[in-house]
Amino acid sequence: MFLSKKLCVYCLGIGLMLAVASGQIFAATRPLTTDILPSGVPLPFPAPGMQSSSDDWNSTLFADTYGVRSWLNHYGLRFSLQDVEEVWGVASGGLHQGASYNGMSAASLTFDPSRIGGWKYGLFNVSALQIRGRSATSDNVGALNTLSGYDAQRSLRLFELWYGQGFLGNRLDVRVGSLDLDTEFMVSQNASLFLNASFGWPLSASTDLYSGGPSWPYSAPGVRIRYNPLYPLVLMFAATDDNPTGGPFYPSQDNPAQNLSGTRFGVSNGALFMFEAQLWVDAARRLGLDHAALPGTWKIGGYYDTGSFPDRRYSANGRILAAPDASVSPRYYHGNWMVYGVFDQTIWRIEGDTPRAASVFIRVTGNDGIKNTFSFGAEAGLTVQGIVPHRKDDVLGIAWGAGFFGRRAKQAAEDSLLYSGEITSGRKSEHHIELTWQTPVQPWLNIQPDFQYIWNVGGGASSQSDTPAIPNAAIFGLNVSSSF
Template sequence: MRKLLGPISRHVAGLMVAISPLMAGGAALAASTPLVTDILPSGVPLPSPAPGFVLPAEDSSTELLGEAGGARPWLARHGIRVNIQDVEELWGVAAGGLQPGPTYDGMTAMALMFDTRRGFGWPDGLLNVSALQIRGRSLTGERLGAVNAVSGYDAGRSTRLFELWYDQGFFANRLDIRLGSIDLDTEFLVSQNASFFLNSSFGWPLSTSSNLYSGGPSWPFSALGARVKWVPTYALVLMGAVTNDNPTGGPFYSDVAPTQRDPSGTAFSTRGGTLFIGEAQLSLDLARRFAGKDAPALPGTWKLGGLYDTGRFPDQRYDSRGGLLAEPDSTGQPLYHHDNWMVFMVADQMIWRASSESSKTISLFVRATANDGSRNRFSTEIQGGVTFDGLVPGRTDDTIGIAWGTGFYGSRAIGNARDAARLGTSLAGALKPEQHIEATYQAAVTPYLIIQPDFQYFWHVGGTSFDPQTGRPIGNGVVLGVNVTTTF
């Protein structure tokens, strides 16, 4: 199994139960505590989905402040755990895009968890509240012009509540129910290997971030709802959630950024429709399945799921009168359709391990989505990549990765672009799927400090070859960056 980095190893159960139902002496371990990295959008490698994973002991040496003068042990005795993570990023467009140059973005996140068993003897309950402070400028919007943000932290500036929920386990946590304001992308559509990469599409993909209201209940937003997780048998997990589909309560198209519409994260919107999402997860060990029980474990997780949204969604080609949106005399208001849907699959699979106990591993991931092409700008999306753990001599905690992704436009979005070019109402030209490749290296400098230099290359920046405002060609984008993450 991959040797876990300090910032990850303390609060594993929240995702690990989704990856592999934890078993110890025939009994399921507690499942409700979230990962520290659940308050981050991407860029931190999550634990390998190894069957039989044992939750490691808490270790204050993996945090910069350690025991904080005895405050952490005292709080822990009363069931309270506080985690703080700070992210600093510097990005630059070296060539192509809209204009070259650097930008800075950063984020500080704090999460407070209250364990009801330690607090007052109530078993398997957890209260969680987290907050974000996001700062800096958007390299993607100001200098690159891409549809896939170079980083999950490339978001609107705000100081906001992130999540606020109560989680209760039943039947030794084989059944787990969460109620409150929740973020779906910490548990659904997750690829643990894709989460290592910084480009935002490897977290919450275009198929949801562009096709749902305000991107849906995803970082840095949450929405009122409930999530149920059930472990009917070892290696199988079934999850479902029902939430509001519009976390900021605004219209689908707006000149006001979602973080400006709800700058504090306390809107708790009930406007719009209802979002239903479900996922089935199967954990398996291919090596032991095909090569025998003595072979080095090659764990993997395979997921199938889908979502259904009862809201109203804009047609990508026709206006409210049934005419073309690209017509000069169009109303400018799209025709709206009821309901929306998407299906998806995710596969994470380790394909090589040096030996049974070795942290030297190679893993693959693939994720694909599909949905309706009339009301969604992106109808199909696919991503894939490979990660190499512990292969740098003397750097057993470091990871190298390379990944690729693209999103294909729906038939009506393509038709609208052709209409606009034919009628002369746009300078952007035909839509072309934007493709991006990312190569990155994550160095665990200390148990609490991670430095991650990053390279990204974009083809068909913004989904076209021309700037829609000027008609000038947009060159393929070359982006360099570095992410520094500190756990306090």
């Protein structure tokens, strides 16, 4: 379930198409390789749809020590342990220069009941996280887009707890329990190479939902249905609680976000409904090219949240929030929504002893500008494998992303300037670009140096009311991921 072999994006698409063509979608029989990870982190091979053998431990440091894992697997049990260490240094700009550390350890246990005479295509999964270190994003940069998917609140917490069951020859897969949605919904497989969290669960969703929604490191009670009615179409639907921490939309010191242990399974706020349709294609075949397969995944989807969401400009008594006579509480509306599209496509591939491939991704999100700070978001990038001499499994990538403020959020910033002479929030779109290089040192060890440049940091906000806007930031990082 963890980083086990070198990343191979083009193999992902081929495996997906073969899996669908054979009528077998193995989501119930083995968790996705990224189920324990934030979606905006390096995506290993094998990836969803290309699962490793249940008794293959060669990609872990301890392998099948003394046959213990093989013995457990005989009874349907599989234990996995992953560790991630990151160091980030702000070279220029941001709030101030300096270095910081963050890390995570994750453990998971799965149980396949068919091994002891239980239901076929069933799987029980439980996982836990230990998150540590400081946030380079908030402490040193002040950016809206988090530098890393692992940059999260320090805690020791239960992550996911669910049971999955396949039906109709495993073409229909249902999961019930405490779920993390961002490993399956809105995900671009190529974007998962990059470390910036916005390339996983996008900025608009993490900012405009309660606690960022049921996304890493949070999960929420609910159900997820995945159905493969025919090749090459996959349909997904999920319904979960929309507030994994149980806190207010705007947490404060008096009423902070709760559920640091991950053991609160509340359904008191609202319901989050997500849907997605995926189409798996071979661009070479569609274009009539005499060429090796060029796999791609095209997705459209969206969500609707039944909870109450604040107006970004007006108060409960109808006044502008920045005005002296405004009530303390903002005006609230029932319901919120977002739509999105994801385009993942391999554009060049050469087979051989040293396979080479290049893939692109594009993702756009959109919602209204009344209840949402960010009404539009976009990410795009390029990943290339096999071009580094003598390093056939190394993957290089370059990507860009941005979040665009909604009209009410921009008006609120102007109101703040009008009434107080200060701008407490930004009005410009924050952009970031990332260069990254993932290199597998051992089958169980990946090292990934990373560079990010962010301009209009914080949306052009100031670190203090009497100072200029936060300078554009240049950041260097190093991610080291190990599987035990």
